[in-house]
Amino acid sequence: MNIRKAAAIFSITIPIISAILIINFFTGVMSIPWQGMPVFFPLLLPPIGIILAFVSIKTNKRCAVYGIVLNAIMFLFPFFWFIGGALFFGV
Secondary structure, eight states, X not given: OOHHHHHHHHHHHHHHHHHHHHHHHHHOOSOOXXXXXXXXXXXXXXXXXXXXXXXXXXXXXXXXXXXXXXXXXXXXXXXXXXXXXXXXXXO
């Protein structure tokens, strides 16, 4: 497997894993010891995914674009969560 193809695959799996952690945070299906960390993970992981997508853009453009878009959405999620919490709950 080419390194750029692997980078494209990882750039898509990073936001999927972050989304699964956030859904688990909302639903509480599994108990995890770090309570609020799934909301903060999208601040750390998507920049890595965006870099991996830019590395693989020449090899697999379609997967790279999906990776960039999904990582950008996941990167913005915590900001929407904090702003929404402040607007709706006043905390």
